[in-house]
Amino acid sequence: MELNQFDFNLPESLIAQTPLEDREASRLLAMDRVTGEIQDRTFTDIIDYFEPGDTLVLNDTRVIPARLIGTKKETGANIEMLLLAPKKDLYEVLIKPAKRVQIGTEITFGNGELIATVVEKHTEGIHRVKFKYEGVLEAVLDELGEMPLPPYIKEVLSEKERYQTVFNKHAGSAAAPTAGLHFTHEILSMLEDKGVNIAYITLHVGLGTFRPVAVEDITTHKMHSEYYHISQQTADVLNETRRNNKRIISVGTTCTRTLESVIRDYDSFTESSGDTDIFIYPGFEFKAVDALITNFHLPKSSLIMLVSAFSNLENVMNAYEHAVNEQYRFFSFGDAMIIH
Template sequence: MDIKQYDFDLPEELIAQVPLQDRSSSRLMVLDRAQETIEHHYFSDISQFIQPGDCLVLNDTRVLPARLYGAKEGTGGKVEVLLLHQSEGDEWEVLVKPAKKVKAGTKITFGNGQLVAECTEIQEHGGRKVRFSYEGIFLEVLESLGEMPLPPYIKEQLPDRERYQTVYAKEEGSAAAPTAGLHFTTELLQSLEEKGVEIAYLTLHVGLGTFRPVSVDQIEEHDMHAEFYQLSEETAEQLNRVKENGGKIISVGTTSTRTLETVIRDYGTFTAASGWTDIFIYPPQKLKAIDGLITNFHLPKSTLIMLVSAFAGRDFILEAYNRAVQERYRFFSFGDAMLIL
């Protein structure tokens, strides 16, 4: 399948650079798959479309302040390090810039020597393995020195780093936020629970591969990045119960969707599981785990728009995206949302 089938024209000024002050005041495009209708609402209206007995599935991953700026020992040359994931102990897989300056054995210092990284292995595409040394607790050191790894298309600074976290973020480990969840406030979630909507949590640590463009002409040749996920026994039981009682499983974001579809693919039912998933979902595949999806508006020719197209149909999704451009919706991480039922 040709990648050009998932391209669309997006004016640069529609790429949201800053989040709205009120999370739930973003716009919400509501898509009905059966009727192929499109309605325009605000995210705070979402309870109109979710019924008692339905279940929202949220990804509770928390974004690490994973971007570090340091200097090479000996030369003082500036180096940027972006944490991808923890390999073992204090060893991490990272991206470095400029990569050619960081060879095996190179040491990089951060702050006033609070943190030191030694390159232990050279990998492809600017990747490195480094071993950190420090005093105290690594996450506390990282909180004091690191910056939020905002996507490359966001040029503005983010004064409040919590605005790039969901209000329910708990499990440290992501290199990017599960952005569909950024629209929820504590009050909105509470009102949904009071209505009788169930809330379930899982964890998928988002990797930077989520922003990686598809660089092949034929979609089937794309190598999907792997991300760590965890679905607890409590959540698995909750989801199976909702299904048995006739409720809808509504996934918040493509990360939650990839986790649920991985588990259904591997076990046939919702089952407690953890591991690495590189599942790649695109038409004509059908999604088996979910009945609804809340998601942001994604990059042209990205794996994310392909996943959404697998759920709602490519033609319908591209029509909705064209409508979003006409109606001046805000796109990408800090942009508006779409509810597909």
């Protein structure tokens, strides 16, 4: 398949720059997975798309202040670093400009509270560094780091927690699992009252999720690996859901990739942890997920390819055209979509 098949025209004015004050006030575009039929709803109507015994799966990752601005120790040149994922005693990072650093380069942040030494140098600006600091890294990042908002968001985020889900638990992401931003404790309680199971997985969002697809033949695109974990409790709930012939509703592409990875590797939902680089595009056979709640994604991104695979390219492109015409809000702080 060609990259241009996943392109669409989006007025810049529809790119949401700030989150809504009320999380659940977002609009909801509901699309039938098979027929492509569309309904315009509000996010509080999400309850209508669940039945007792269904399971909702959420990603409980927490975004860390992963964007750091420092200086090269030797020259004082400015260096920007985005933390992607811990790798044993090292950290995988994205450095800009990459040409300014070599193996052995030291980068200082703040007044020396954090020092990074480049240990391994890879392509596309990706490096592995060794950090030197006192105390706990998370506390140092809280003091020195910034929330890593996507480049299409130009406004300053006044409230950091608004880029976190209300159910976040495990720190480690370089970006939010944005489909989960619409959920409130009230909506989750209403779902539980309806008899819906709530289950959690963890996938730390990194380069695999937001790295652009740069090849014309999308089948040759290579995903960057991201860490995931699924607990025994979640595996048990999901397997029971399957035995009862009920549905698994995944919130976001991160949950979907995790669940499909586990089914691919173990043939059933199994307690497991590891790195996944699964790339889902049209032609993929879904074995874990029955319905998908997601945001509206960037043109030509691996995310819109996953969404297109879950229904089909024609249905999704028609839905996106409808969303543009009806002035839905797009991307991280935008409106939601359910494909059921």
